[in-house]
Amino acid sequence: MLDLAIIGGGPAGLTAGLYATRGGLKNVVMFEKGMPGGQITQSSEIENYPGIKDVVTGMELMAPWPEQCMKFGLKHEMKEVTRVSEGDGSSFKISLAGGDEVEAKAVIVCTGSTPRRANFDGEEEFFGRGVSTCATCDGFFYKGKEVAVLGGGDTALEEALYLSHICSKVYLIHRRDAFRASPAIVERVKKADNIELVLNSKVKKVYGDNMGVQGVLIVDKEGNERDLKVPGIFVFVGMNVNNEVLKQSDGSYLCDVNEYGEVIVDLSMKTSKKGLFAAGDIRIQAPKQVVCAAGDGATAAISTISYLGE
Numbered sequence: 380m381l382d383l384a385i386i387g388g389g390p391a392g393l394t395a396g397l398y399a400t401r402g403g404l405k406n407v408v409m410f411e412k413g414m415p416g417g418q419i420t421q422s423s424e425i426e427n428y429p430g431i432k433d434v435v436t437g438m439e440l441m442a443p444w445p446e447q448c449m450k451f452g453l454k455h456e457m458k459e460v461t462r463v464s465e466g467d468g469s470s471f472k473i474s475l476a477g478g479d480e481v482e483a484k485a486v487i488v489c490t491g492s493t494p495r496r497a498n499f500d501g502e503e504e505f506f507g508r509g510v511s512t513c514a515t516c517d518g519f520f521y522k523g524k525e526v527a528v529l530g531g532g533d534t535a536l537e538e539a540l541y542l543s544h545i546c547s548k549v550y551l552i553h554r555r556d557a558f559r560a561s562p563a564i565v566e567r568v569k570k571a572d573n574i575e576l577v578l579n580s581k582v583k584k585v586y587g588d589n590m591g592v593q594g595v596l597i598v599d600k601e602g603n604e605r606d607l608k609v610p611g612i613f614v615f616v617g618m619n620v621n622n623e624v625l626k627q628s629d630g631s632y633l634c635d636v637n638e639y640g641e642v643i644v645d646l647s648m649k650t651s652k653k654g655l656f657a658a659g660d661i662r663i664q665a666p667k668q669v670v671c672a673a674g675d676g677a678t679a680a681i682s683t684i685s686y687l688g689e
């Protein structure tokens with residue numbers, strides 16, 4: 380029986396492991412289906428992690444984390460968790476891909492989130508090299524330049540406004556002429572001098588070279604094409620939280636989630652299920668930043684230590 384199972388080895392999971400083992404827990408396993416590091420390893424540049432003064436790649440930022448986080452006894456099992464469910468009495472059952480099962484007294488779920496893809500040509504090829512899903516992270520790299528934003532929800536419009544303060548011009552591309560976003564934010568976007576609404580339009584492809592994106596080809600409902608010569612496009616077509624591990628065989632979730640599937644936690648990262656904690660992008664109101672995910676992981680581990688000591 381594990382004292383603690385951590386699901387996911389991004390910034391939240393790794394930090395949870397560091398704090399749990401350094402805080403005295405002995406039998407702690409982090410299940411990460413790939414190499415530890417999380418989604419930030421896809422980013423070509425990060426410059427907002429405190430203490431790291433230079434712009435580094437996501438890979439460079441995360442490279443020292445596993446060694447530090449495993450120094451106090453955290454074990455990494457490179458396995459995908461398929462489900463977390465109730466075990467005997469007060470424990471949890473962790474089901475692994477391949478059929479194995481492990482029991483744990485407590486669980487911290489840190490499986491993160493995945494930005495939805497819009498599925499235009501070049502989206503994968505240029506992801507992290509001009510195609511971005513994070514304006515807070517990457518907007519500054521386009522200071523004084525023109526960029527495109529794709530999407531018509533609250534995120535797209537809020538991020539278009541954010542970018543309009545940094546960039547010379549923002550083309551807001553949306554596939555319809557009505558926005559899904561709330562009327563208040565739509566009004567603010569319409570009032571912004573340097574946001575051009577490109578409605579009833581889809582992105583056909585992004586193109587570029589080894590250095591990154593050079594332009595975005597869009598097509599409207601009548602089939603007219605337009606070439607936007609921008610070095611960056613921000614895609615905000617919704618986020619998926621990776622909450623599949625909490626789904627039970629009857630379709631319910633092991634703990635309370637909100638209408639978007641985000642795990643509801645309190646300030647100590649406790650979920651509605653005793654002994655089950657959640658940290659990072661998967662939780663409600665997550666700012667979706669590395670520093671915040673790491674902070675959540677530390678908080679969840681400290682809460683777990685108290686829980687197991689009770």
Ligand code: FAD
Pocket residue numbers: 386387388389390391392410411412413414415416417418419420421422423424425426427428458459460461489490491492507511512513515516517621624658659660661666667668669670672
């Ligand atoms: P994740 O990093 O998503 O990690 C979750 C981990 O869980 C993954 O490694 C995944 O493989 C694993 N996992 C998922 N399901 C399972 C399963 N069933 N079994 C086992 N393992 C599983 N933030 C910033 O602060 N600054 C930036 O500049 C910045 N730039 C970004 C650029 C890009 C391109 C992207 C995509 C994100 C960026 N972010 C940035 C956001 C940041 O990466 C996330 O907020 C942060 O990584 C969230 O950490 P997490 O640990 O909650 O989840």
Ligand code: NAP
Pocket residue numbers: 496497498529530531532533534535537554555558559615616617618639
């Ligand atoms: P969202 O509301 O699901 O909006 C996604 C947008 O992307 C929609 O406009 C959709 O177009 C468009 N889209 C989807 N797939 C596309 C594709 N393949 N190609 C082009 N466009 C595509 O997602 P979100 O904006 O991330 O918001 C998620 C939830 O969080 C929402 O409920 C939102 O209200 C909430 N949220 C709230 C706030 C806030 O309260 N301040 C801020 C952010 C998010 P259609 O409209 O045509 O479907």
